[in-house]
Amino acid sequence: MPLSRPAADDIELELFIQALQLRHGYDFSGYARASLKRRVQAVAAARQCRTIGELTTRVVHDDGLLPAVIAGLSVPVSEMFRNPSVFKALAAEVLPVLASYPHINIWQAGCARGEEVYTLAILLEEAGLYARCQIYATDFNDAALAQAQEGIFPLAEARTWSANYLAAGGQHSLSDYWHARYEHLKLDERLKRNITFANHNLVADGVFCEAQLILCRNVLIYFTNALQDRVLGLFRDSLVRGGYLVLGNKESIAFAPSAAEFTELDAQARIYRLGAAA
């Protein structure tokens, strides 16, 4: 049975959330508590705090700590061509429709260190569409955005990513798109030419473009049902009629009232379309 009296660390977590909001204006109240608690505990432990309460005190008094806290609460974990079948489905079901637009706007929300947005750029390049695309890659973690902009990753990832790329139906070798040097790989500068990286907080910021496609994978899982609903509303308002939304492989939007406006196009790949099928 869920304990009837809140545990001490759960109370501390709520106070931490309030303190971040009051002192720094960052609102984490819409984050799912089970996973948020683990991350706050990890940040506390990394700062030698024995409890979340100790971390709260430090966060309130030391403004310099904020970037590290935000970086610690964000989860910039990703892969190129993560879940290859999703990108195969995108190429087969979505790109042919996007090809009918003279100019294509794509918003990738929660871009982490850029693994997924470079994946998109390659996919579009190979479909012959990239020249017509503008991709907005956004995240609320500035440190991750700066790394995304650089496009440099550990070489140790190369094997998994190359295998993902081939499984997704890639036409060349993924290594054609990077230069390997000193245990790192640097992605081809040309892949960046139509990408704009920007800080955008899904909790606080609003509509900034009209997109034909939005990718937001493995971000909504961190939000409560109420915040998921708000963000889905934001996606609806940012999409053209008939625009596409792609979510993470195990994500479910069944609990969000705003989901009613989306039609499921591919259940496996979690591809949705705004409005009834055109």
Next chain:
Amino acid sequence: MPVPSTAVVIGCSTGGLQALSTVLAGLRGDLGAPVIVVCHRGQDDDGALLVELLARASALPVREAGERQPVEAGVVHVAPPGYHLLIDAGGCFMLSADPRVRHVRPSVDVLFEAAADVYGDGLLAVVLTGANDDGADGLAAVRRAGGYALVQEPAEAIAPQMPLAALERAGADAVAGLASLATRINDRCP
């Protein structure tokens, strides 16, 4: 649907399919607690195969644990590949794409710690065969919260490291052979 007050969590790795099949086959068909399973496996697997294989052996229905779905008594819920599985205070599953913990995702430690938070002394945690030390810290958290710790006899496990690590770091309320684990679970559940 009332949130069950008792729950069973099981963690395993190498040799896990075989061990799990034996345990699930021996559970009561009217078990009044949910059974939640983390079993490490290959990356590309979409999870459907493991669910199917376990369903063949199990006395209870086996399903993949669904994001935001309620934890149900009398059902075996299996963690999907590639995500950590947690439980929220309202008794629903929550997934996370957080980094691997001790090189694995889903992690037994993450499930056990989240479940210990929610079920406290109503939790029964089982560590089976595996070639790593995942689950040891989680089992310690379960015991701190008053839960019951059951560990497979390492000598008979296909890979003894996981039960050994659990015993070393957390200890156990009981150590038992595969043949008697199901009975022990049955006896402690409503």
